[in-house]
Amino acid sequence: MALFLESAEDIQYHLTPENHLITYSVQNKTENIFKKINTNGEVIDSLTIHDKPLNIVFVNGYIIHKKGQYYTWTFDGRKQALPITGQNDDFKWDLKKQREQISDIENSSPWVLVDFDYVNPEPVKTVGDEIPTTQAMTTYSMLTYFQNGKCFRFYTTLDVTDRFPYTYREKLLLNNPFKRYNPKIQGRKEIISLPQVQYRYYQKLKLEKVRFSGGGGNAAPFDVMLYHGNLFTDVVYKNDTLKLKEFIYQFNDGSRSPIQIDGKRIGTLTQNKAQPPAIMDGYMYYTNENLAFALFTNDDKKLYMIR
Numbered sequence: 001m002a003l004f005l006e007s008a009e010d011i012q013y014h015l016t017p018e019n020h021l022i023t024y025s026v027q028n029k030t031e032n033i034f035k036k037i038n039t040n041g042e043v044i045d046s047l048t049i050h051d052k053p054l055n056i057v058f059v060n061g062y063i064i065h066k067k068g069q070y071y072t073w074t075f076d077g078r079k080q081a082l083p084i085t086g087q088n089d090d091f092k093w094d095l096k097k098q099r100e101q102i103s104d105i106e107n108s109s110p111w112v113l114v115d116f117d118y119v120n121p122e123p124v125k126t127v128g129d130e131i132p133t134t135q136a137m138t139t140y141s142m143l144t145y146f147q148n149g150k151c152f153r154f155y156t157t158l159d160v161t162d163r164f165p166y167t168y169r170e171k172l173l174l175n176n177p178f179k180r181y182n183p184k185i186q187g188r189k190e191i192i193s194l195p196q197v198q199y200r201y202y203q204k205l206k207l208e209k210v211r212f213s214g215g216g217g218n219a220a221p222f223d224v225m226l227y228h229g230n231l232f233t234d235v236v237y238k239n240d241t242l243k244l245k246e247f248i249y250q251f252n253d254g255s256r257s258p259i260q261i262d263g264k265r266i267g268t269l270t271q272n273k274a275q276p277p278a279i280m281d282g283y284m285y286y287t288n289e290n291l292a293f294a295l296f297t298n299d300d301k302k303l304y305m306i307r
Contacts (some may be wrong), residue, residue, distance in 0.1 A: 001242055001307045002236075003298060005035075009053055010300040012175035013072060014061040019290040020044075022074050023303065024058045024175070032056050034063065034073065041293035042305050045074045058175055059113055062151070064144060066115070070151045084144065086153040091140070096155045100144070100151040105154060106163055109145040111172055114164045118142055178284035178297065191258065191282045194296075199261050202250065207227045215276045224274055225252045233283060237294050237306045247274050248280065248300065258282060271299075 005011060007025035014022040021037040032050055036045040049056060049063070049071075057064040063092040069081035088098065107145035119138040142162075143154040171181045173271055182190035190203050206228040214220045216260060227250040251268035259266055270277040280298060287294035287306075294306040 001304050002306050003302065004305040007301045010125040010176075011059050011303055013177050014058070014175060015177070016061060017073060019288075021295075022061060024063075028054050029053075034058075038076070039291055041291075041305055045073075045077060047071065047079055057113060057173070060174060062146070064113065064151075068153070075194050082151070084151045084153045087152055089155050090155075091155060091157065093156075095158070098158050101154055102156065102160060102163065103157065103296070105143055105145050109147060111145070111146040112164055112168075113139055113172065114160060114169060115144070121129070127214055176300075177286040178296070191284055193258075193282070193283050196236045196287075198236070198258055199231070199266075199284045200234060201232045202261060202266050203230040203232065204250070207252070208273075226250065226270075227252060233268065235283070235296060235306075237284065237287075244283075251277075 004272065005025055007027070008029060011100040011295045012024040016022065019039050023037065025033050025035075027033055030050055032049040032053060034047040034049075035043050047063075048064070051065070055066045057066065061074040063073065064084075065071075065081065065139060067088050068084050068086070070084055071081055072078050079183050085180060087101065093101070117140060119140070123230045138157060140155055140157045141160050142157070143160065145152055145154070149206075157160050167181075169181065174181055174189065176189070178191060180192055181188060197216050204227045208226050210226045210227065211221055211223050214222065229248065229250055231244075231248050233244045233246075249268065249270045249272070251270065257265060257267060257280075259269065268277075269280045271280050272278045284297045285294060286296075290307065296304040296306055
């Protein structure tokens with residue numbers, strides 16, 4: 001097992017039809033780096049886009065630049081950006097035409113990325129003693145989608161949340177082979193438990209009272225009891241078993257962590273003892289029969305490869 005990648009933001013993933021693994025990481029705050037890894041675990045191509053990560057969206061392998069461009073590099077190796085074709089960007093379509101377009105997009109596109117923005121009109125200049133007036137802010141939706149291999153962006157002031165609720169966007173942008181969407185848990189992302197990860201023992205070394213800040217505002221600081229200790233875990237890869245030992249802290253609450261040892265939850269685990277706690281909900285593992293390697297991590301911003 002070796003550390004393969006670190007990122008300033010959570011690493012995102014996509015597996016192509018050819019079983020090439022695409023990773024998306026962020027370095028130096030504005031370097032969006034995409035790597036293509038073949039079935040043997042070798043990096044065979046890469047793409048770097050210089051911009052703030054908030055302007056980049058990775059969806060089903062396509063790289064969308066919110067400023068109006070997209071990349072098909074994941075699938076064809078093309079590193080030049082292509083323009084997104086705008087529709088109703090002047091907001092001159094009538095309501096009937098907009099409704100028909102929304103229905104067509106919903107019925108014919110494999111996925112739809114919905115973003116929102118607004119227009120804040122300039123204040124109206126007054127003449128003489130006229131009472132100043134202001135126009136209301138206009139909120140609109142932007143639907144980015146693909147048809148016949150081309151990318152379009154449709155602008156509309158109609159409400160589309162009934163067709164494309166926020167949960168739809170959350171599922172669309174999960175991009176993580178280690179997790180699945182679960183609206184019933186905090187954070188809505190649940191680690192997929194696999195038999196290859198076997199938690200064996202948590203060794204408590206020391207109990208300590210730690211003072212946490214109140215989280216800002218007038219919230220008072222509070223004390224918690226933390227155990228220092230080691231988590232022992234087996235990770236199985238093919239015919240080998242990796243023995244892991246990680247120094248970690250445990251809240252003495254017995255509730256948060258889904259990690260179980262001998263059928264019992266062992267409490268909330270954190271990789272630090274400061275506010276905010278770096279909660280560790282479990283180890284993450286992924287492989288499939290087409291890959292000559294496995295992926296492992298204990299942190300969304302790190303990736304380890306097992307070969």
